[in-house]
Amino acid sequence: MADAAHPDLFSFLHIDLNSFFASVEQQLHPEYRGKPTAVVPTMADTTCCIAASYEAKALGIKTGTRVGDAKKICPEIILVNGDHAEYSRFSHAIAVAVEGVCPVAHTPSIDEMVCQLMGRERQPPAARQIALAIKQAIKDKVGETLRCSIGMAPNRYLAKIASDMQKPDGLIGLLPSQLPRALAHLELRDLPGVGARTEVRLKAKGVNTMTDLLALDRNGMHKLMDSVWGDRMYHWLRGHDTGDNGAPVPSELQKSLGHSHVLAPEHRSQEGAWAVAHKLLHKGAMRLRMEKFYTSSLSVTIKYALTREETARVSKTKQHTSGIRHAGWGMEARFRPCQDTLSLLEALQGCWKQRPQEDLHQKPFFVGVTMRNLIPEDEMQTRLFEEPGNRSQLSATMDKLNLKYGHTTLHFAGMLTAKEAAPTRIAFTQIPVQYGTDWM
Template sequence: MAFPPQPDRFTFLHVDLNSFFASVEQQLHPEYRGRPLAVVPTMADTTCCIAASYEAKRLKIKTGTQVGEAKRICPDIVLIEGDHAVYSDYSARIAKAVELVCPVAHTPSIDEMSCELMGREQEPPRARKIALEIKQSIYKNVGEALRCSIGMAPNRYLAKIASDMQKPDGLIGLLPSQLPRAIAHLELRDLPGVGARTEARLNAKGITTMEQLLALDRNGMHKLWDSVWGDRLYHWLRGAESGDDGAPVSSGIQKSLGHSHVMAPEFRTPEGAWAVAHKLLHKAAMRLRMENFYTGSMAVTIRFSLTKEQAARIKAKRHFSGLTHSGWGMEARFRDCRDTLTLLEVLRGIWSQRPQGAEFQRPFFVGVTLRNLIPENEYQTELFVDPNNRAELSATMDKLNLKYGHTTLHFAGMLPARESAPTRIAFTQIPVQYGVDYM
């Protein structure tokens, strides 16, 4: 399929902060600049680095490297326990610095943002000038240790790819006249949305290089992915603004929310895991109300560490922390609600059905997810008033927790884990500040 010639213009800029968490720490602590540094979720050798400075990356220490291994590679590495509130604040400050130059159209993650260019801004010299001004604005208004790579392209997908092509502090543009040959040298894993599993699936179908992928026509791309995603990708990689062609796209309506946590060693008991699960639900229920949803389903996941003997007897998996483990999960459906007490009763019912036995006595991971979310304006009001005023109780708790911190008032079951399971940053989800806390 031949595309009509497109003018050589850039429609999107994608701003990608380089080693964001680590750079924030080096901004806050000038004494750490120029030194290998890693941000970790907790100070334990069995956990993994969630960010690494470029000095650490040059030593092959990166996101996902086990802390114990990082210390072996570089005994002098600086390890800092991450602070989600600080990173969220810096993300907001960087967005404001970008906005001084060009409006932010989309924020896909805490360390990324994209800008849509209009009119003559799309001309390559002007787009490049805007990109350089964004870099300078971040430097002047946020901090000299914070650098970004910027990709310019005719669509958002390609702009993200371009932002990864030169790091740190890069600036790459992909013009329609250069496509798709300008990306033929990349690896399949360089494509957003192509991880290890997808790459293995493509390899199994005979696609091992970008050249092979780009050689496929639109029908071939559709068959390769067995979905409309293949059609869209075919168009995007050739510079088209949209490859939807009338195909249905995601509504963007949130379907679930929840929290998960790899527990500190002192909580890796059935009692400790219950307290942590209780806290995770407490946070999720509060978010549910703050974001104006009801829920009708809850899923709980537990992972249990195994000894070598236990792992030999059952089908075991290996966690990124290095632990050999088994897993269990269960989902329960119930009448739509959003008060903490009702949700806690559901959690208690699920928890009572968790597996028993010697191999299920060392939980190290717990996740609680609320599903089937219903926007408040679509909720069918109950015919009978809540006799126990559970909704009012939750509303009162929220008022106090918003003012003084989200663990100020809670049910007794989470007391042992009150200070555990702090909010962690998922790169695809930016923590939102509710009252004095981020969640």
């Protein structure tokens, strides 16, 4: 029985949209319904599925499955090129539907929402009715293929755990009187914040199961995690209100902004890689200005595919998630803080000229461009002399037109051959923002 300090009440609902991207595609295309469907970033066997429908998951195809392997498992699988704008629109429509039942307090990602319950809503029967009403609202107002699992708990951390305990279309509640024993059957990796590296570290310290973890007292958890995260987790797992309601530990000021892309086969050349890198910079520079940052550092990463013979000759190679063995190269340029596209393009060109030219570096298949050391616009000191050529004014004019007509309307010629390549990708942990006509 729950004690007086921790009565059996739910304070949070965590809504997790099941197979979200694939479900959106099946909503948009009725002919896909009931059939194995996977969303991919580009139509290439070497890339990976970024989402799979329930039918595909039943066959063993899941997020991260290589497209070539998915075809072997299910030759008739329907592959769909991901449409970031559609998923963003559906995410916002679902938020509106949920808001009609219960206010959305937090949006951790494009396919997750959190509602905070108040007063009598916290009573288990009332919370369950709200959860069921949310499910129905999503089905009625957004689409019948859109289903969600909802976790109910006394804090956000437990609500997230509960939402993962029954899929698809689940509804699980974790009450204080059931804790922590109701968690004993979980794996360590089922806990938010415990990834592969953390799991290895915990096991190295003798914590191999949830039972081992739950047996620790607060001091033991603090020592195990070597930080206040251990104290918080101790209380969260017992349903306590720590003041932050089980929310993830807030990050510091944003440190970087960038884009990366696995090249489509037609762009796996030096010229194609440059055009795509140019496109990534164009998008990143526009986001930099929209989010009101300056940057003083730009890094470029290129990964080159290797044949079996080349792999045997190279002592250090890595394997991409697509299965491609590769050699990598990267470089960082530092410069006076700026936010205009032309200055950033000059930095990119300087790095690009330094890329390796050996035989092992002739087949690029991945490019990444990242701006680091971000400085908020309001912290920048006014310069005595403006940059040459009115570069900021040029970027502002480009932004004005691109926001109105699409972000590739006005651009530098170097990205022309890749204008349609490297579309905006799915934001798993970043909430999409609409800039003009585009979601980024």
